[in-house]
Amino acid sequence: MPIAARWYGPTLRGYGWSVCTDPARHTWARYVDDVMRLLDHLGIARAALAGAGLGSTITLRTAAGYPERVLAAVLIGVEDIEDDEAEQAEIRFLDEFAARVEADGIEAGWELILAGFPPVVGAMVRDAIPRSDPASIVAAAAIGHDRSFRSMDELATITAPTLVFPGTDPRHPTALAEGAAEPLPNGRPAMIPIGDDLITAEDLARATAPAIREFLTGRS
Secondary structure (H helix, E strand, O other), X not given: OOOOOOOOOOOXXXXXXXXXXXXXXXXXXXXXXXXXXXXXXXXXXXEEEEEEEHHHHHHHHHHHHOOOOEEEEEEEEEOOOOOHHHHHHHHHHHHHHHHHHHHHOHHHHHHHHHOOOOHHHHHHHHHHHHHOOHHXXXXXXXXXXXXXOOOHHHHXXXXXXXXXXXXXXXXXXXXXXXXXXXXXXXXXEOOOOOOOOOOOHHHHXXXXXXXXXXXXXXXX
């Protein structure tokens, strides 16, 4: 599979420079629609998609909904797929996060969370905070009220070749990444954990790029 001649790194709706303060516009279907509209705008019929964290779920949802448009998928730190009880805990978690951001600002909202994340995740979040809109971050937390997948079995409908990098924190558990590769018909685990040895975005790129390159080019 040849590597595409062009690559793009879009900002997730409501994060970074993107302003979207309407909670109703933060849904998985809307995020997937954003991807499709971007591809259409760029005149790209088919693309390999890659995402980290929330982006990994958007990649999966896009591959499930538009298999004819997704050549391949790369997932870095797969978001947890909760049962009903855990979904309620996720809603509470994100609602509390939104309340802290609304009351005290974005840094205060993230302060209690980042201690449990790998350093590279914290570095990327802190880098984005100065260019982020607090009201948009509050609105984006509404995604917790929308269900991405109800079970791992739903991943079996995704036929695109998929490379799965494990996370190492409770929100992106290693076991989930290992398990997610199994129901994917063309899933393949990349056992390069996003751990404490990665500090910067450049570290993350250096750690994951060889496996991604091999995956996309089909080299053994």
